[in-house]
Amino acid sequence: MALPLREKLIFEYSRPGRGARGQWPPLATSAAADVLPEQLRRRRRPLLPEVSELDALRHYTRLSQLNFSIDTHFYPLGSCTMKYNPRACNAAALLPEFLGRHPLAPIEHGQGFLACLYELQEMLKAVTGMRGVALSPLAGAHGEFAGVAMIRAYHRAHGDLARDEIIVPQAAHGTNPATATMCGCVAREVAVGADGDVDLEALRAAVGPKTAGIMLTNPSTLGVFERRIEQVAGIVHQAGGLLYYDGANLNAILGKVRPGDMGFDVIHMNLHKTFSTPHGGGGPGAGAVGVSARLLPFLPLPIVAREAEPPIYRWLGERELPQSIGRLTTFGGNAGVLLRAYVYMRMLGREGMRRVGEYATLNANYLSARLQQIGFEAAYPQRRASHEFILTLRRIEQERGVTAMDVAKRLLDLGFHAPTTYFPLLISECLLIEPTETESKQTLDAFVSAMAQILREAQEDPEQLHGAPHQLPVRRLDDVRAARELNLAYQGTAA
Amino acid sequence: MPFIPHTDEDEREMLAAIGAPDIEALFDEIPANLRLQTLQDVPAGLSEFEVLQLMAARARADGRPLCFIGAGAYEHHIPAAVWSTISRGEFYSAYTPYQAEASQGTLQSIYEYQSMMASLTGMQVSNASLYDGATAVAEACLMAVRANRRSKAARILLPQSLHPHYRAVTLTTALNQGLMFDTLPYTREGGQLSFEALSAHDGQDFTALVIQQPNFFGVIEEVDALTDWAHAREALVIAVVNPTSLALLKPPGEWGAKGADIVVGEGQPLGCPLSSGGPYFGFMTTRMQHVRQMPGRIVGGTVDVDGRPGFSLTLQAREQHIRRAKATSNICTNQGLLMMAGTLYLALMGAEGLERVAASSMQHTEELVHALTAISGVRRVFARPVFHEAVLALDRPVAPVLSALAQRGIQGGLDLAGYYPELGPALLVCATETKSSADIQAYASALSEALRPARAA
Numbered sequence: 042m043a044l045p046l047r048e049k050l051i052f053e054y055s056r057p058g059r060g061a062r063g064q065w066p067p068l069a070t071s072a073a074a075d076v077l078p079e080q081l082r083r084r085r086r087p088l089l090p091e092v093s094e095l096d097a098l099r100h101y102t103r104l105s106q107l108n109f110s111i112d113t114h115f116y117p118l119g120s121c122t123m124k125y126n127p128r129a130c131n132a133a134a135l136l137p138e139f140l141g142r143h144p145l146a147p148i149e150h151g152q153g154f155l156a157c158l159y160e161l162q163e164m165l166k167a168v169t170g171m172r173g174v175a176l177s178p179l180a181g182a183h184g185e186f187a188g189v190a191m192i193r194a195y196h197r198a199h200g201d202l203a204r205d206e207i208i209v210p211q212a213a214h215g216t217n218p219a220t221a222t223m224c225g226c227v228a229r230e231v232a233v234g235a236d237g238d239v240d241l242e243a244l245r246a247a248v249g250p251k252t253a254g255i256m257l258t259n260p261s262t263l264g265v266f267e268r269r270i271e272q273v274a275g276i277v278h279q280a281g282g283l284l285y286y287d288g289a290n291l292n293a294i295l296g297k298v299r300p301g302d303m304g305f306d307v308i309h310m311n312l313h314k315t316f317s318t319p320h321g322g323g324g325p326g327a328g329a330v331g332v333s334a335r336l337l338p339f340l341p342l343p344i345v346a347r348e349a350e351p352p353i354y355r356w357l358g359e360r361e362l363p364q365s366i367g368r369l370t371t372f373g374g375n376a377g378v379l380l381r382a383y384v385y386m387r388m389l390g391r392e393g394m395r396r397v398g399e400y401a402t403l404n405a406n407y408l409s410a411r412l413q414q415i416g417f418e419a420a421y422p423q424r425r426a427s428h429e430f431i432l433t434l435r436r437i438e439q440e441r442g443v444t445a446m447d448v449a450k451r452l453l454d455l456g457f458h459a460p461t462t463y464f465p466l467l468i469s470e471c472l473l474i475e476p477t478e479t480e481s482k483q484t485l486d487a488f489v490s491a492m493a494q495i496l497r498e499a500q501e502d503p504e505q506l507h508g509a510p511h512q513l514p515v516r517r518l519d520d521v522r523a524a525r526e527l528n529l530a531y532q533g534t535a536a
Numbered sequence: 537m538p539f540i541p542h543t544d545e546d547e548r549e550m551l552a553a554i555g556a557p558d559i560e561a562l563f564d565e566i567p568a569n570l571r572l573q574t575l576q577d578v579p580a581g582l583s584e585f586e587v588l589q590l591m592a593a594r595a596r597a598d599g600r601p602l603c604f605i606g607a608g609a610y611e612h613h614i615p616a617a618v619w620s621t622i623s624r625g626e627f628y629s630a631y632t633p634y635q636a637e638a639s640q641g642t643l644q645s646i647y648e649y650q651s652m653m654a655s656l657t658g659m660q661v662s663n664a665s666l667y668d669g670a671t672a673v674a675e676a677c678l679m680a681v682r683a684n685r686r687s688k689a690a691r692i693l694l695p696q697s698l699h700p701h702y703r704a705v706t707l708t709t710a711l712n713q714g715l716m717f718d719t720l721p722y723t724r725e726g727g728q729l730s731f732e733a734l735s736a737h738d739g740q741d742f743t744a745l746v747i748q749q750p751n752f753f754g755v756i757e758e759v760d761a762l763t764d765w766a767h768a769r770e771a772l773v774i775a776v777v778n779p780t781s782l783a784l785l786k787p788p789g790e791w792g793a794k795g796a797d798i799v800v801g802e803g804q805p806l807g808c809p810l811s812s813g814g815p816y817f818g819f820m821t822t823r824m825q826h827v828r829q830m831p832g833r834i835v836g837g838t839v840d841v842d843g844r845p846g847f848s849l850t851l852q853a854r855e856q857h858i859r860r861a862k863a864t865s866n867i868c869t870n871q872g873l874l875m876m877a878g879t880l881y882l883a884l885m886g887a888e889g890l891e892r893v894a895a896s897s898m899q900h901t902e903e904l905v906h907a908l909t910a911i912s913g914v915r916r917v918f919a920r921p922v923f924h925e926a927v928l929a930l931d932r933p934v935a936p937v938l939s940a941l942a943q944r945g946i947q948g949g950l951d952l953a954g955y956y957p958e959l960g961p962a963l964l965v966c967a968t969e970t971k972s973s974a975d976i977q978a979y980a981s982a983l984s985e986a987l988r989p990a991r992a993a
Contacts, residue, residue, distance in 0.1 A: 047845065051648050051883050061884040064615035066969040069895035073902040074784055076921040081756060081786050086887035088655040097883045098617050105626035107641035112625025114638075125539055126629050129584045134811075135619075138595035143605045144813030145950055147942045150601050153594030154812055167577035179667040179814065180869040182856070190712060219856035219866035225712040228861040266565045297563055298570045313869065317539075321873030322642040323632040323664065323833065325815035341708075367708035371608055371670040371701045371802065372813025384591060390581025391574065393538050399559045400540045406562050407550040414553075425565050453638050458631070464857075481541040482550060508841075513637040515846035523838035523850040527827070529661045531651035 047514060048103045052088070052531050054096045061094040088533055107514050108322070109458050115484050117408075119429045119461035119473025120214070120262055122292045122314035129388065130318065130381035139380060144372035148355050154376070155354035159345040161383040162329075168394060169291075169308055170301025171331030175340040177374035181289060184309025184328025185220040185256070190366040191307055191332065191339040192254045192283045193224055198339075198364065201281065204253040208282070210239055212263050212465035214289060217256045226253055233467065237265040237421050239273055248280035258287040259303065260294065260427030262465045263420070264405070264473065274304030283307065283336075291315045292477070293402060293428035296395030306333045315397075316382035327378040338364040343373055400478035401428040404485060408476050411489045416496055420468045429475035431468055438470045443499045443506050445470045450517065451498070451509035455491040538581060599945065602975055604904065606925045606966025607752070607950045608669060608699050609813065610805045612780070612893060613970055618807045618880040627876055632833075632869070636848040637840075642872070643847035646835040649879040656782050656882070657775075657799040658789020659821035663832035665875040666867065669776070669802025670705035672818030673698070673746065675831045675865060676774045676800045677710050679822075680744035682829040682864070683797070686770045689741040690715050693766075695729050697722040697751040698776065700955045718742070727755040727918030727927065734765060742769070747796070748776040749785065753964065754901075754925030755918055756785070763792030772797040779819070780805045780897070781923045783890035798822045807881030808874050817871035817878060828854060831865030896969035897924035900976065904967040907980040913987050917962055925966040927952065927959070930987070934961045940986040946979055 090097070109116070116123035133139075142154060162174040178184035189207060196204045206229050207221035218228035232243040239257075248255075255277050259267045267273065277284055286300040286308035292315045300308045312318050312327040320326075332340060342365050343356040356373065359365065389397065409430040413419055420431035437443045449459030449472070461473035476485055498505050510516060542550075547559075556562055563571065582590070603611055622628065626641060633639030633646075650662040666672045681690050692710075694703055694717050707717065718737065723730045728751070745766035749757050763773045775788035775796035788796035804816035822830055828851065836850035856863040885893065901924045908914050913931035930937060934951040941948040949965035956962065967976060 048644065050644070050651075052651070060886050060888055061615065061617075062889075064613075064617070064884050065889040065892045066613065066896045068892060069899040071899045071902065073899040074895045076898075076902075077756065077784060078921065081759065083782065083784055083786050084790075087652070087658075087782070087787070089652055089886045089890070090883045091886045091888075092883060094615070094617055094884060097880065098621060101621045101645065101880060101883075102624070104641035104644055105621070105624045107639075107644070108626040108630045109635070109638040110626045110631075111629035116631060118631060121631060123631055127539060129588060131623070131628075133588060133591035136591060136595040138598045138600055140809040140811050141600055141603070141611070142598055142812045143603050143611070143810050143947060144609050145605050145607055146601070146603070146812075146947055147938065149939075149942055150947065151598055151812070153597035157591075157594060164578050167575055179671070179871075180867070182866040182868045183667060183671075186709070186866060190708070193712065215855075215857040215860045215863070216866050216868050218861035219859070219863040222861045222863070223709075223713070223866045225714060268565055268567065271567065271570075294566075296572065296575055298566050298572055302570050302572070311869075319628045319873070320631050320869075321871075322627055322630040322639070322645075322876065323872030324870040325872070325874060326869040368701060368704040369671070369708055370705065370814070371668045371699070371816075375814040376812035377809075377815050380591075384587055387579070387582050387587050387590070388538050388584065391576070391578040393581045394575060394578060396537055396540055399562075400537075400542060402562045403542075403547070403550055403554075403559050406554045406556070410554045425562055449635070450637065453635065458638060459635050479539050479541070482546040510637050514640045515637055515840040515844055516842055518636050518840050518846050518848045519838045520848055520850065523836040523848050524853075526838075527661075527824070527850070528837035529647075529650055529827070529834060529850075530654045531648070 048100065050531055051090045051092065051100050054092045054100060055090045057091060059091045059093055061097065064094060114456060114458050115480060115488060116458040117460045117474045117476050117488065118458060119475040120289055122475060122477055124317055124477035125479040126317055126319040127385060130384040133384045134377045134380040152354055155345050157380055157383045159347050159354050161379055162345060164386050165310060165329055165331060168295060169331045170299030171308060172334045173337045173340055174329055174331045175344050176329045176379050177341055177343065177370045178328035178330055179370055179375050180324060180326035181309060181311040181328045182216040182220060183369065184330045185216055186223055187330045187341045187369055188285050188307040188309055189220050189224040189226065191336050194339045194366050195283065195336055196253060203251055206251045207253055208247055208255040210257065211467050212261055213256060214262060214287060217287060237261065237263040237424055238267055238269055241269060241272060244273065244276055248277060248282060252280050252282035254283040254285050256285040256287055258290050260290050264427050264430040265421055265424045266427055270303045289314060293398060295398040297398040301333065307336055312378060312382040317385045318378045318381040325375045325378050327375045338362065339366050341366050341369045397478050404476040404478060404480060405429055408474060408485050412492055415489065415493045420471060429473060432472045433468050434470040437499050441499045441503050443503050445472055447506040447509060448472065448495055451495050451506050452491060453510040454512045457488055457491055601945045601947050602978065603947045604949050604965050604967060604979060605947050607964055608802055609810050610968055611810055611970050612805055612968050614807050614809060615884045617884060618877050621880055622873055622876045627873065633849060640846060643835050645876055645879055647837060647847050649875050650835060652879065652882045653819050654821050656779060657821045658787030658795065659799055660824045661827050662821040663830050663834050665870045666818035666820055666832055667871060668814065668816045668818045670702045672800035672820050673702045673776055674706040674709035676798045676820065677706055677715060678713065679798060679829050679831060680772045680774060681715060683826045684743045684772045687741055687743040689743055691718065691742040693718050693720055693737060693742055693745045695720045695746060695748060695751065697753055698746060698748045699752045726920035727753045728757050728920050729762060742771050744772040744774050746774045746776060750778060750781060750923040753918055753927045754922035755920045756923065759791045763796060767792065767794055775799045777801045778805060779803060780890065780894050783894040803878050807877035815871055815874050817874035829864060832867055832870060893969050900967035900969065900971045901926060903973065904965060904976050907976050908983060911984045911987060917959060924968060925964060928963045928965060930961045930963060932961060934963050937986050941982055944982050946982050948979065948983065
């Protein structure tokens with residue numbers, strides 16, 4: 042199916058004097074605005090479109106049709122867990138009482154909402170094996186910030202002021218070292234062995250009196266479970282450091298094994314991955330954090346507490362948590378996202394959550410097996426895939442000049458979103474593939490057929506791949522020009 | 537099985553293709569002692585009907601009170617077309633637009649958003665959103681330290697009249713990176729920044745001055761003089777603004793002789809429901825000369841290999857997935873869908889509609905202040921003009937009064953006791969265009985009743 046071609050800018054629909062007047066409030070009838078001092082008033086109107094409601098609706102509907110999305114396409118996007126976003130979650134979050142509730146509303150006008158948040162905290166504790174949970178961080182990287190800030194606060198509270206090194210494995214997400222920097226720490230990389238597990242000797246050499254902690258994803262971004270996680274925990278703890286769990290890959294182990302039981306002290310969870318809230322084209326997310334007992338006093342504010350019987354729910358603040366790292370958000374977090382995650386977890390229940398981990402893993406191992414059968418090379422063929430796995434195209438690249446980027450772009454033509462490409466950095470020409478549990482065998486088989494076609498084209502017609510995509514609204518874009526000749530805003534029609 | 541499509545036959549065939557006896561075997565690399573047996577603390581699953589009934593009951597318990605609280609989140613009418621459009625699966629369930637060819641809808645929308653925000657704030661470039669207003673202020677402080685090469689101090693001047701939660705988040709975020717902050721007091725008469733207090737910083741090396749317009753009290757600041765004062769001392773100016781107010785107020789790009797350098801704020805008033813505090817979106821705009829110091833995603837226009845125009849994420853060398861430890865920020869996921877809501881909202885409102893929202897909100901706040909201060913024991917605290925919020929003083933502690941109002945389904949404002957105890961019993965109130973004269977009268981009569989018993993006693 043060909044997608045529509047270019048849609049002009051909303052500004053190009055604009056006509057002086059047009060407007061969605063039915064949506065505007067009536068004209069003010071008093072001169073209240075006249076109190077604004079003359080020299081502080083706006084003199085020229087901003088360049089905003091003057092369009093009808095239909096103009097705007099049609100324009101943005103057409104733009105939407107230029108997008109891939111879960112609702113229209115399969116996204117085998119490694120480390121991103123692009124699963125189906127159930128509509129009941131959306132319907133519940135859009136109930137008018139929830140939508141209209143002010144963040145600073147008194148708690149007597151929020152017992153229903155706060156009960157949901159409290160129970161969400163409790164369920165997240167149960168599935169991660171942690172002792173406390175705070176829901177306020179607004180995205181995964183924001184949760185990472187909270188986590189590393191708590192690690193720093195812990196060491197500071199123990200008078201341990203020299204610990205400013207955060208260890209990250211080579212294959213870590215970019216947010217991990219960036220977070221270390223945001224928290225005033227130094228990121229120190231540690232090698233990964235040929236089998237994909239952390240090199241314990243390198244780790245022993247890296248830890249010491251400067252170690253604040255280690256940030257790990259398990260299963261790792263290599264798509265394998267870190268088998269010696271207990272030894273890793275032992276080495277880091279013995280050196281006085283703490284263990285941070287990057288929850289990006291939590292989907293792989295949901296209901297099967299818990300970060301708290303592996304020895305982690307702090308974890309962030311991407312509710313927009315594991316708990317199925319929508320990605321919205323780049324957010325909103327939610328990056329709830331969980332902690333072990335020793336980090337409880339440092340959780341970010343605010344947290345929902347349940348008191349008395351019948352229960353009263355209320356926010357805990359600075360007074361109750363004087364050692365907290367503090368506030369990370371204007372209000373209590375991405376409440377609408379939290380409600381969606383809550384509904385999702387209630388629908389799954391304890392059995393449904395186990396099945397998430399199980400079928401995500403089944404799908405990944407099946408897809409990995411099928412793709413290897415048709416001739417693709419797995420980066421870690423000797424290992425079980427977790428919920429994701431890596432293919433390396435180094436052979437095809439050497440023999441036919443076809444790159445991971447070519448394959449990714451050709452997949453778009455064939456109706457599949459591209460897998461994650463060129464990440465992790467230590468595998469050359471790699472595709473990181475995560476099918477998630479919500480895709481059927483038939484969808485996975487169709488993806489295998491598309492990959493088989495690409496393999497044939499690599500032999501017979503590599504030009505077809507270098508030039509891909511051919512069927513989309515645009516072909517490959519000139520990123521160099523985009524960065525060199527910056528065009529970041531519409532400037533109006535030339536006078 | 538909720539949301540899992542596998543039939544028994546699918547499962548058998550898949551296990552056969554893998555060569556595994558059962559699903560459990562796929563977890564055989566996980567040490568046995570770590571494997572979880574049950575999740576007994578998680579309740580059993582509910583059907584969609586059951587969960588929606590539960591949620592409806594919880595929502596009903598919260599009710600739909602009449603809200604006169606502002607303090608950083610404002611109840612504005614959201615045109616129906618905003619959420620019906622962005623709830624389309626192609627926006628709602630799309631991923632970050634890294635695959636540009638498959639994401640032109642999101643990318644072009646971001647470009648349009650950037651254009652609108654740059655123009656609204658009077659700046660040249662905008663990013664594609666940050667998390668919220670508070671984190672945007674924190675990021676602006678960190679950005680100012682990178683952008684102001686003349687200052688060695690990493691010291692920021694923060695007004696006490698900046699939203700207290702913005703102050704708190706800025707401290708949580710930036711203290712770990714060694715930034716220092718000085719607090720600037722407000723005047724007790726007008727509620728605006730005190731110029732006298734500024735003079736204490738003459739001759740000091742500082743990186744930036746933060747100016748919130750209108751400030752947390754709703755008060756209009758003398759932004760021109762403040763901006764010129766900071767620029768004369770080679771400091772940058774970080775403007776924190778309410779986007780609705782910019783329909784009427786001078787955009788930060790025109791403050792003083794040279795204009796503010798970084799502009800941030802809370803995007804919620806532009807099409808985002810109150811929703812207990814989120815999701816909202818933070819915005820950030822700046823001058824072209826600082827674009828490489830800006831955090832967050834940025835979209836640029838370019839062409840494809842055939843010369844057709846298109847859009848892609850650009851200047852990615854600033855970001856964590858490329859620069860890792862040297863990135864401008866660790867931000868990755870931001871508030872894409874809410875930024876889309878803001879774009880739709882601004883497209884439907886246009887400059888004229890936004891002016892009407894702002895002017896109507898000012899009118900209703902004036903009416904509200906007038907009606908409430910007519911009650912004995914209630915007076916206005918600050919004399920300076922306000923936008924759509926004002927601080928009122930009561931003749932007795934605020935908390936019990938607010939509780940009494942809450943009983944009647946009225947949220948009477950924010951008690952400032954925990955934030956500004958020096959003001960005595962004080963209340964921050966707000967009325968936007970959504971409050972009718974009848975609503976305002978309802979509040980006034982409830983307040984006058986709430987204040988009556990004590991006077992009789």
